[in-house]
Structure formats: structure tokens, C-alpha cells
Amino acid sequence: MRKAVIIGAGMTPVGEHWKLGLRDLAVEALLNAMDDAGIDKVDSLYVGNMASGSFVEQENLGALIADWAGLGNIPAVKIEAACASGGAAVQEGVKAVLSGLEDVVAVVGVEKMMDAWPSDATRYLAYAADAEWELFHGVSFVALNALVMRYYMKAYGYTEEDLALFAVNAHINGTKNPYAMFKKPIKVETVLKSPYIADPLKLFDASPVCDGAASVIITTPEKAKELGIPKEKWVEVAGMGRAIDTINLANREDLLTLKAAKVAAERAYRMAGVTAKDIDFFEVHDAFTIMAALSLEALGVAERGKGAQLAKEGQIAIDADYPIQTMGGLKARGHPVGATGVYQTVEAVLQLRGEAPSQVPDAEIGLTQNIGGTGSNITVSIFRRV
Amino acid sequence: MARPMQVSRYWRHFREKYRLIGGKCENGHVHFPKREVCPVCGSRNVEEYEFSGKGKVISWTIVRNPPSGFEYYKPYPLALVQLEEGPVVLAQLTDVDPEEIDFGMEVEVVTKKIREFEEDGIILYGYKFRPLVK
Numbered sequence A: 001m002r003k004a005v006i007i008g009a010g011m012t013p014v015g016e017h018w019k020l021g022l023r024d025l026a027v028e029a030l031l032n033a034m035d036d037a038g039i040d041k042v043d044s045l046y047v048g049n050m051a052s053g054s055f056v057e058q059e060n061l062g063a064l065i066a067d068w069a070g071l072g073n074i075p076a077v078k079i080e081a082a083c084a085s086g087g088a089a090v091q092e093g094v095k096a097v098l099s100g101l102e103d104v105v106a107v108v109g110v111e112k113m114m115d116a117w118p119s120d121a122t123r124y125l126a127y128a129a130d131a132e133w134e135l136f137h138g139v140s141f142v143a144l145n146a147l148v149m150r151y152y153m154k155a156y157g158y159t160e161e162d163l164a165l166f167a168v169n170a171h172i173n174g175t176k177n178p179y180a181m182f183k184k185p186i187k188v189e190t191v192l193k194s195p196y197i198a199d200p201l202k203l204f205d206a207s208p209v210c211d212g213a214a215s216v217i218i219t220t221p222e223k224a225k226e227l228g229i230p231k232e233k234w235v236e237v238a239g240m241g242r243a244i245d246t247i248n249l250a251n252r253e254d255l256l257t258l259k260a261a262k263v264a265a266e267r268a269y270r271m272a273g274v275t276a277k278d279i280d281f282f283e284v285h286d287a288f289t290i291m292a293a294l295s296l297e298a299l300g301v302a303e304r305g306k307g308a309q310l311a312k313e314g315q316i317a318i319d320a321d322y323p324i325q326t327m328g329g330l331k332a333r334g335h336p337v338g339a340t341g342v343y344q345t346v347e348a349v350l351q352l353r354g355e356a357p358s359q360v361p362d363a364e365i366g367l368t369q370n371i372g373g374t375g376s377n378i379t380v381s382i383f384r385r386v
Numbered sequence B: 001m002a003r004p005m006q007v008s009r010y011w012r013h014f015r016e017k018y019r020l021i022g023g024k025c026e027n028g029h030v031h032f033p034k035r036e037v038c039p040v041c042g043s044r045n046v047e048e049y050e051f052s053g054k055g056k057v058i059s060w061t062i063v064r065n066p067p068s069g070f071e072y073y074k075p076y077p078l079a080l081v082q083l084e085e086g087p088v089v090l091a092q093l094t095d096v097d098p099e100e101i102d103f104g105m106e107v108e109v110v111t112k113k114i115r116e117f118e119e120d121g122i123i124l125y126g127y128k129f130r131p132l133v134k
């Protein structure tokens, strides 16, 4: 079977880009990735984006971005899986390369959220829920996660303070990332004193609404050699998996298991021939602190109910056993929804090249996990140093 | 904001939303809302099933930053209610002091206004849950 390697990675800073539109951000990230690889053309483009039609009245992103990046008459489409759109786009790009139909594939994840009114942004994000049976009742994504958070705290006896540790850790790592939206450390009290958005979930349990774009270039080792890409740039796509769960949170068999992450991780581990113990760092989807805890459990890093315990024991720090959110995660780097999975991929590439601003020592294998909906669409990808 | 709401989108669910009608498959699995395929066993032989409307709160939150269209009603309590027949339903709680909401609180279904649109728009009704009136 063919293998896939990432040979280029690029991104824009995450933040409030008042002067830049969606196409500006996407083209900048894409050209950065192509420059990083040292190439000027690709066979195809996959765009990870959740809700450009709602946020900026723009669909058909494949045509828009490939056209404005000067890529010619290539095939280009948008991939949508809510907040997991970026992770899914990376995987579709990898599949295109593995299939043998395309040799050099570009993936760009982009979201332009700040052009919308805040309450409209809240509505557009909730389009990833069940329109008839969730949004109809006035849910926000924060509210859905708050329902899970309260249930988790009750089930295992955790406090709001315990979950705040995930936000604190993300901010520590974000301080060193020049592309992060938030570069200031925070304390547990910062989280606890922040206002409730949907009790018991507070402002600082949540990742910010923001703009950003990230991009990677994928090819085969043979083609990378042919193109003369130096091996220091290569990072292998070792495994990947993706799965869905009920779109409606209330229909979940078990509210405290991210089953889609579990299934996706099992597939990714099997494909890569590794287990959770072999992974040197985890970029998990901490859109909300509760999701970081549940993700660690679903990925097999922590036992059921022990995800938050890992944070309490200090095991998620950059120099600990299970480093997570090495460049700030969604909480501090920011969460431009459809771009997030590609940011995670770029961060994994930097870690495995040894170029990360807060480097995990001797990182050889990294995992990214990207959640769409309230756990209803999840991607897990595993990358390995070449 | 464009007007996303068509009347037909709502009347097609009137019965389910006003009578809390879900599905029951040939093997006795009940679910809400009703689906074509039983989520437990995969049977396609699913009939309508009317729930009693009584249940217990298993988790809840207070929505303080609602999506556009719901700003007027904030803050409002939203809960996961486990019906006595088993399935869990997401809905707003009503006629309750937020301080009194607790795990296991007994509630019953009631038809209430969910939201209004612009002056000339439609008014949506649906189920909410309130503390059991004994």
C-alpha cells in the first residue's frame, strides 16, 4: 500500500482578523504551506470549513480558494464535518494520496467567524446540533457541553476547579506559540471567576470564537523524493480513523463516552500499529474543558472517569507523561472551527520535526483528535517522525 | 438575518411535539423522536408510541448566551429529562426556580411557546417540562 507524508505546513495567526477576509486567510495559509514544501503546484485541494455560508455568505470554497491561490483548473472541494471539518479534510487529502489518484494534495482549513454578530455566531455553531430536536429548543453548543459537564462532575465527584486545570494547561503552552490567540498564562481562579455562559460552564472553560487558517501538503515518500523535499520536512501519516455518533446528545447510549472517538482511535491505532502508550503527545479537541477530559478517556489515555484525574496529577504538562495541547489547544491557540483540525495537524508536524515553540522532548509519535458536534463526528489521526 | 423559518417545517412535527410521540419497534424498543430505523435493533418496523410525559431531570444548565432568535427569553433552563419509559429528551424547563432544579427532580411535559419571530412571523410551540404538579 502507498504511504502518505506531510511535506509542508503553514498557518496564519489565530485571532480577530478585522482586515482579512476568508479568502485572504485561506490563501495565506495555503501559500505558506506550499512555500514550506518548496512547491508551486498541487494536484488537488481539500478545504476544511464548517459554516462559511452562514458566517460570510460564501460557499463553493474549493473553487474560491484554488482560484485565488492561482492553482489552475484542479479539482477542489469543501469537506464539512462541523468542528471536525479540518480533521476530516486532512483525512480526505490523505485518502486521495493513498488511493493513487492524486500525488500531491493540498489541504487548507479556514473559518472566518468574527464577521458575524456574536449571537448569530452562536446560532451558526448550533447548526451542527440537531436542528429539529435541539436547536429548536434554544440550545447553544456551550449549553450542550454544559449538560455533559454537570453530568460528568456528578458521576465522578469532580469540581469546576478540577476541570479548570485543562484551561490552565492550555494557556501555559499557548504562551510560547506566536500563532496563538491568547499568549497569557491564567490561574484556576481566572477560570472560576469568569462568568457562567451555561452553568456550570464558564467563559474560560470555552475556546474563543475567532478567525484563522492552516494548511498542509500531502504526498507519497516516492514523490517527495522526486520533488527533492528534504527529509527533515517529512512527517508520516501513520494512522487515521473517523466515526460518527448520534447527532442528538439526548439519544446517546452513554452521555459520558465519546464513542465516536473511541471507534476512530481504535482504527487509527490499528492502522499505525501503536497503542495509546506509544504516543508522545496528544492534540485533543478541548473546545470545552469537559471535552478534554472525555477525549483522554475515549483515546485510552485515561480510564473511564479518570480523564480529569490526569490533569489533577499534573500528567498533561509538556514535560509530563501525557502532554496535551502543546501549542495552546483550542482554548489558547483558538478555535476557528473548520480550521482547527488542520491547525492540530500543523502543530503535530512541527512537534515531530522538532520545530515546535514548546517542544515535547524527543517526540516521535503524535496524535490529533478533532470533534464535530457534541461528539457526533470525530477524527483521530496519528503522525510519526520520519 | 434572513428568515429561515417555513411554516411547513413546523407543522410536520406538530403531533410529535404536542403529544410527545416517539417510536416503538416490533421488539419493543421505544425511542424519541420517532425514527425509520430502530436505534437499538435496526428494525424498520417502527410504530408511533405516545410517551406519558413524566420523567426526571438527569442534567441541566442555564442558557445565558443564547443563539440569535432566543435572546429575548434569556436566561432559560435547559435540561436532559429521562422519561419514565427510558428515552432521554432535551427540552427547556419552565415554571421553576433555577435554584430548585436538581438531579432526579420529577417533571412532567407541558406545551408552551418556544419562541416568536418578527411581528409578522409565526409563533412556535412545543414541549417543555415543569416540576410535577401533584
Ligand SMILES: [Zn+2]
Binding pocket: B025, B026, B027, B028, B029, B038, B039, B040, B041, B042, B043
Ligand atoms: Zn428495536
